[in-house]
Amino acid sequence: FTKYEGNPVLTPFDGLKDFRDPKVFWYEKGKCWYMIVSADKETRFYKSKNLKKWDYVSAFGKGMGQQPCQYECPDFFQLPVNGDKNNMKWVMTMNINPGCWFGGSATEYFVGDFDGKQFTCPDAKDVKWMDWGKDHYATVTFSNTGDRVLAITWMSNWQYANLTPFKQNRGANGLPRELKLFENNGKYYLSEDVAPEVYSLRKTTRTLANETVDESKAFASLTAGMDGAFEIEADITPDANGIAGIEISNNKRERTLIYFDMKQGKVVMDRTESGLTDFGKQAVPHDIELAWDKQLAAEGKQPARVVNSINYKNDFALATWAPLSLCQAGKKTYHVDIFVDKSSVELFVDGGRIAMTNLVFPVAPYENVKLYAKGGKAQFNNINVHKLAL
Helix, strand or coil, X not given: CCCCCCCCCCCCCCCCCCEEEEEEEEECCCCEEEEEEEECCEEEEEEECCCCCCEEEEEECCCCCCCCCCEEEEEEEEEEECCEEEEEEEEEEEEECCCCCCCCCEEEEEEEEECCCCEECCCCCCCCECCCCCCCEEEEECCCXXXXXXXXXXXXXXXXXXXXXXXXXXXXXXXXXXXXXXXXCCEEEEEEEECHHHHHHEEEEEEECCEEECCEEEECCCCCCCCCEEEEEEEEECCCCCEEEEEEECCCCCEEEEEEECCCCEEEEECCCCCCCHHHHHCCXXXXXXXXXXXXXXXCCCCHHHHHCECCCCCCCCEEEEEHHHCCCCCCCEEEEEEEECCEEEEEECCCCXXXXXXXXXXXXXXXXXXXXXXXXXXXXXXEEEEECC
């Protein structure tokens, strides 16, 4: 391997410091290569015929989406709306730090059109999260996957990435996800479901009887012997004004809750009692987020991450949530697919219309499962528990 003598092939025309994370793709209409690069608080497009000489095209993102923030690891790809290849849209994903509603880093996206010069997004002021947890960052897509768009994420958050009680690493990748576009109330949204190939990890399956739950139904040791790696599938029909959920726990009184709150119109993942959480007290927000905290404090308000979270205890011990309005209107039954792998919980609702990824650090593997309901009866159908292994 010999380095190209003309390196670097691209430098920022304005001497910008935060100019990084290039993603190169072939643009068939223009018969040339394009590169999208993060440039502090915007992204920039460049094009080239030979991958050596790059010409500036345009920029996008300044003041758009979640603010305040800084952009990193952009990506750009096409997807059909509702599977219709006659209705193709371009999707720009942005990994931002800070900006997550619950504090720290996260992945947002924009859907629009690209003519080789400008990317236009009619609802660019809206905030659209790719994942509604707190540990989904640096998401990028694979190349050369045919008509499919497959992505992978880093499961951590820059608020506490150097504090998490891992001994052998600073985080892990999440499960690979397949991305699709759907239309909802006249706007376009990205779904992020687990890639079907992941199902090959299923080794044994336990099928539970359908349950009508008034208060709770416990299954002690249901996932014992699965070494903390398992998947739970279920169709959940909460009471119209109630709460219905699944609790996973160990025998150390540590637990993670995943539940639907119909009055609030939210699906929630609560990790406040999930295991080791006190390190979240030492979490250090980004300078941009600290400046925002200071501004809100001057107005007599709490930090946004405290207000936006549910059951906030510290910057790790909290609950994240997503709006059920992302699911089909009039929905009464929700399909959940929950993947647990020792120190991570990845939730997918209704084929990835909602995805939620959070780290957890139980001192012993979760092995108990409880179905529960509040404020009315809930129905749990088609419950399958799979042991996962290589």
